[in-house]
Amino acid sequence: MIDYKKTKAPKNTITRDMTQLIEPVGNVYETVAIIAKRSNQIASSLKRELDAKLQDFSMPQEAIEETFENREQIEISRSYERMPKPTLIATQEFIDGELVYNTGSKDDALK
Numbered sequence: 310m311i312d313y314k315k316t317k318a319p320k321n322t323i324t325r326d327m328t329q330l331i332e333p334v335g336n337v338y339e340t341v342a343i344i345a346k347r348s349n350q351i352a353s354s355l356k357r358e359l360d361a362k363l364q365d366f367s368m369p370q371e372a373i374e375e376t377f378e379n380r381e382q383i384e385i386s387r388s389y390e391r392m393p394k395p396t397l398i399a400t401q402e403f404i405d406g407e408l409v410y411n412t413g414s415k416d417d418a419l420k
Contacts, residue, residue, distance in 0.1 A: 313355060318393040318401035325400070333403075334412060340403070343410045347399035359389050 331340045366382045393401075402408050 313351065313392060313398055316393060316398050316401065318398045320391070320393050320397075322397065330400075330404070333406075334410075336412075339412050343408065344396070344399045344403050347402060347408055348395040351395040351398050355389065355392075355395065359385070 327337060331337045334340045334343065362385050363382060366379055399408075
């Protein structure tokens with residue numbers, strides 16, 4: 310599993326030069342589709358990871374009525390909130406050339 314906490318993606322949105330961003334694919338729509346697909350994969354992976362960690366804090370149905378704060382649970386949630394968003398991670402992976410994709414164009418099939 311990839312450790313998204315150690316990614317070098319920025320934590321805030323930054324302006325990108327679209328001409329450089331679309332250079333590997335040649336089409337802005339395909340570039341956005343590739344990044345969006347990877348972003349969805351990262352988001353679902355992070356959600357599964359967070360759910361697994363928070364599962365330790367789950368309570369039986371009778372205890373749900375009593376609400377109390379659990380410091381560990383709050384710190385886990387905050388650490389995930391501080392991480393870069395999945396879109397920023399996917400964009401950084403695309404820029405770094407870490408993504409493998411197939412555009413499916415006829416020109417690629419001839420190569």
